[in-house]
Amino acid sequence: MAKKLGLERINGKFRGKNILSLDQFSQKDLQIVFTKTRKLKENNPRKGLNLLKGNIVTLLFFEPSTRTFSSFAVAAKRLGAQTLELTDPMKVSSFVKGESMSDAIKVLNAYSDLLIIRHPVRGSLQIAADVSEVPVINAGDGIGEHPTQALLDLFTIHEKFGRLNNLAGLMAGDMLNGRTVHSLIRGLAKFPNNKIYLLSPRKLRLSKKDFENFQKQGIELAEIYKDSDIPKNLDFWYWTRVQKERFRSLKDYNRVKNKFILNKKLIDKYAGKKTIFMHPLPRVGEILEEVDEDERAVNLSSEIKNGMFVRKALLSLGLERK
Numbered sequence: 001m002a003k004k005l006g007l008e009r010i011n012g013k014f015r016g017k018n019i020l021s022l023d024q025f026s027q028k029d030l031q032i033v034f035t036k037t038r039k040l041k042e043n044n045p046r047k048g049l050n051l052l053k054g055n056i057v058t059l060l061f062f063e064p065s066t067r068t069f070s071s072f073a074v075a076a077k078r079l080g081a082q083t084l085e086l087t088d089p090m091k092v093s094s095f096v097k098g099e100s101m102s103d104a105i106k107v108l109n110a111y112s113d114l115l116i117i118r119h120p121v122r123g124s125l126q127i128a129a130d131v132s133e134v135p136v137i138n139a140g141d142g143i144g145e146h147p148t149q150a151l152l153d154l155f156t157i158h159e160k161f162g163r164l165n166n167l168a169g170l171m172a173g174d175m176l177n178g179r180t181v182h183s184l185i186r187g188l189a190k191f192p193n194n195k196i197y198l199l200s201p202r203k204l205r206l207s208k209k210d211f212e213n214f215q216k217q218g219i220e221l222a223e224i225y226k227d228s229d230i231p232k233n234l235d236f237w238y239w240t241r242v243q244k245e246r247f248r249s250l251k252d253y254n255r256v257k258n259k260f261i262l263n264k265k266l267i268d269k270y271a272g273k274k275t276i277f278m279h280p281l282p283r284v285g286e287i288l289e290e291v292d293e294d295e296r297a298v299n300l301s302s303e304i305k306n307g308m309f310v311r312k313a314l315l316s317l318g319l320e321r322k
């Protein structure tokens, strides 16, 4: 019988733990991840390390991915582990529902030391983790969470401002379905005096449940529906894609897609000299290429690089033998 690991607090001890939600982290846990990330960042990233030699890290991705998949795979390999990579498993097997997912997890447990899973159903990672005897990392569960993306976002914000408190930011796009937003808000809620403006079409507001839950965690949220309500000189703008794959009809998607576009004009009007522009990527028209040259745009530079280092840090904290 597999032991039930569930949503356990990290409490300074990463080894053997699942990483499913930002709710598991305390401020101190985040500091541990960031200290490790900084240390790994000081090394030449091309120089391989042997910290995880002998480990097999399995990547099981039921949804497409470019950055999360590659950065985890490269992070594992550069640390000396080997990877078992299962992309598009629906083609080779027919497990969609909870039960058959459990079987797959049991099989992969026999071959792996850690599982990294992306799945289209919110909450499915908890089910996977409950079945698994090796730690599971959530690489995105439907419209639920994307904790490792939030960790790299928080690391990037901290790198730029030297703090994670007293921040005022904007999140724009799809608040309802965007899992990166759901994890990042949870992360920022752990620090005092943060305020986030949420800019979205009304149909894509946070669910009432999420909104209330996040506010209870201690973050101030303000919903806005027009560009002209963006306060000037915020610390960061976090733009996101409207999540097409979560819509029932293309017509509904077309009605709300790209209502808010990050372009030079908007920047000149509302951004400050120090405002940074973030985006988890992929972008599909909601952030124009003309923004790429702006040195305040970190979405194609720091965020991508930090993604690999943060994931390296998580893997080594989770698997390394002391």
Ligand code: NCD
Binding pocket: 065, 067, 068, 140, 146, 149, 179, 180, 240, 241, 280, 281, 282
């Ligand atoms: C995000 C995701 O998969 O949730 N991508 C990523 O991992 N960087 C964002 C998105 O797909 O819009």
